[in-house]
Structures are given as C-alpha cells and as structure tokens.
Amino acid sequence: MDRSRRQVVKLMAGVLAALGLEGLFARRARAKSLFKSPVHTNYLRPPGAVPEEIFPAKCIRCGRCAEVCPYKSIRPLDLQAGVYAGTPMIDVTDVPCWLCMKCVEVCPTGTLRRVEQKEVRMGVAIIDKHACMTWKGAGLLCRTCYNVCPFKETAIKLDELRPVVVSDACVGCGLCVHGCPVTLENGKKAINVEPIYAFEPVKWS
C-alpha cells in the first residue's frame, strides 16, 4: 500500500514535469485563439476539403494526405493551431497544388471529398489590379498567371492582354499565386487565392 502510494506520487511528479515541458512549447500558442480556423488568403485546405465548420471534427490527423503528396504541398499544422492542430494546410505562396488528387484518394474519413479536378474549390483567385504590372500598364505584358493556370481559357482569360479570372471556374489551386512575380510588403501577391468556400455552412445531406 505504502509502496503503491509512493508510485502514484512519483508518477504525478512525472506528469507535472511533462506538462511543464509542454507548456514551455505552447506558450506562443496561448496568445493566439485556439479555436480559430487557420485558413486565410493563400493559406488553404487541400482539394475537396469539407467546410471549416466540420473540418477539425472529421479529420483524424492521420497525415496520409501529407505523406502521399508528391510535391510536399501539404503540411500538417503543429500544436499551436489548437483545435486545428495536425490538420493539413497548403501555403500556395510556398508550394501550390498541382491537382494530382492523390490526397483525395487516400483520405480515410471523407474529409477530403472525392471530387474531379475541375470541381475542386480551394478558393478563388482575385487579381489585385493596383499591384498587377499588366493592369497598372507599366509597359510590361506579364501574363504568368494566365500561362500557369491548369484551366487556361476556362478559369482565366485575357481581356486585351490583361488577365481576368473567371470566378465560377477557378479551382483555387494557387499556381498563379506561386507564379506571380509581384510580392507586396504584406506578403501578398498581385493575384491571391481567397478561401471563400471554406466558410460556407455545412449541408446536412
């Protein structure tokens, strides 16, 4: 009896030490909200993702999508993301998505829904006409975003040599963002993907 009590005391000391260590790492996490979705401009979910409302509930953080991604576009979030920790994210300014759809095939929970390439809606690209060199008319005819788009002439068109996004067809893969040569002071590009679909309400069907 005495011996087992000593064991409990030793154990609690061990747990406290571990928690202290954990707290050291998590100090920065506390500053941020632990329940706020990490998705924002150019920081997106992989293709076919369910809305943010249920994403952290459905995803079991198995990391299979990150493991299978041949471009290493997908990175799991760390513990600082709170409830969202371990869920997959794509920073399209770093590595965009080439829509190989392998992550969609391996997801065991249906968090990444099986959709076709053209049905992917990671977000929608929006051109900042005050930053785009072609739109500003600085004598440059850059059309990198148009050239790299996987759905050229469908999702992005040229209007008098200036790029125009067709919002209904844009999949939000971020290839244009990655290709864009203009980087603003706040880290944004002259074309950015806004994750407008991530915050749609869930359809219970």
Add this chain to the structure above:
Amino acid sequence: MKSSRQNQPDRKKEGVKGRGMRYGTIRFLTLLSAFCLIVAAPILNTRYQFDFIQGWFQSLSIGNLWFVSPLEGLESILTSRMIYGPLLVGMAMPVVLALLLGRVFCAWICPISFFSDLLDRIIRLVTRRRYRRAGDPLPRRIFWFALVFELLLAMVLGTPIFVFLSPPGLVGRELMMAVMFGTLAVEGVMVIAVLLMHLVSKRFFCRYLCPLGALLGFIGSKRRLKVTYDSDACIECGICKNACPLSLDPGKGETSSAYCWNCGECIDSCKTGALRFKWRNFSA
C-alpha cells in the same frame, strides 16, 4: 541473466511446452516488424514514390486494403455527426480482430509496446532482474472512465482529441514529420511522457489512460482467444502474476477479463504448463 539461464533447461527437461520459441520472443519480433513497417512506409512514400503501403496506425493501407483506427474513426463520426462508408469499412477489420482476439493490437503491434518492451529488455540486461513487478497503484476501473472522459471531451471540443493523446499514432506522425520535413511535432512530448510513466510504473498509460486500449478491450471483452488456467497443474508459485505487464493474476482468472491483452508473458513464465492459449468456439 544467470537465473534465467538456469531456468531455461528446467523447462526443456520437463517438456511441458512443445514450442520452440517463447511467446515473448515472437511478440518482440512482431513488434519490431510492425515498427519497421511504419519507419519504412514514409521513407518509401516520400523518397521513392512507392505508395503500395501507406500510413501508420491511425490509418494504414496495404494496396487496396484499408485500416482505420477504431477510436479515431469513432471520434470522427461522433464529433462530425456524419457517417462515411469507407471509414466504417476501414474500421471493420480492427474491430473484428479485437472481437476475436481481444486487445492484441496493444501487445503485439503498438509502437509504444515496442518501445516499452525494448526498455524492459535493456533494463533486464542491466539490472539482471528477470521481472519488474507492475503493481496496482490505481484501481483498474479508471481505464473505462478514461475512455468515456476522452470521448466526451472530444465531442465538447468538436475535434477528435485522441489524435494528440494517441501515442501509437503519434509515433507514426513523428516519423513522417522527421522523414518529410526534417522536424518533429511538439505533441511528440506525449510519447516521451508515456515512456517515463512506464519507467515509474510498468505500462501505466496502457493500463489506466489509453482510450484506444480501453475501446479495444471493451470490444474484445467476449473474445474467443483467452489464456486458460488449469488449477490442477498449478503449483501456486505466483510467478505469472509477477510476469504480467498489466499486473493481472492468472490464478484468479483475470486473464479472462477485458483487461488482458493476450501477450502470453504469463504462459512463458509458467513452469508447469498450467496456463495456455485456448480458442473458445462459437457454440461455447
């Protein structure tokens, strides 16, 4: 070391067991190969684009065969309140395994078991003590409360929280992070904490806190494969009780309880052959 060598010929002379290898050895080899699998999978996937085997013990696929950890799957269903067919199919196989064989995942596959056994083997080599008694620092019921608490917490937070408290899955994720990004995730501290707990009180996390173990134990409470006890052959030496990593007493029939994970340590330790694995038929 010396005492164990002395014991070995005794057992052979008595000829109680017709097996060549101890269950402990087979189990350690199984644990080792299971660990090698989850080390090899991310390396093969990310370096060589070989995707026949993917994932680890949160979700594993071998070709088209899918496994999903039942607890993670259950939590995903509970927290999202949605049923996804392929998820259920992936969960089916581990559930059937637990129904038939009990908590064998814990004892024979789980990487935490591998690390703990490795530590035990090292300790045994250093201290030359054959058994490190597990002891009962807490009531065993805590195991079930831990599962229920954890499921409720997951539902309150709306996130399958087990993924951060699941050392078997964490080991795999840490390995992937290490292979792919050259970093380790912070939640890996959990693995170290669990192993430290193991050093203080044998298999503390596995016995009292692991919700996956509790779920598998619950599913396997009416399992077919059990360690049976022959009271006629038993000389009540009590070695089996010392050998059990979960501190169960086979002499009291505790190997039939939901807690037993069929590791076979008690069978290995028994000198008289009073304990053995027995398959209970469906009619019985």
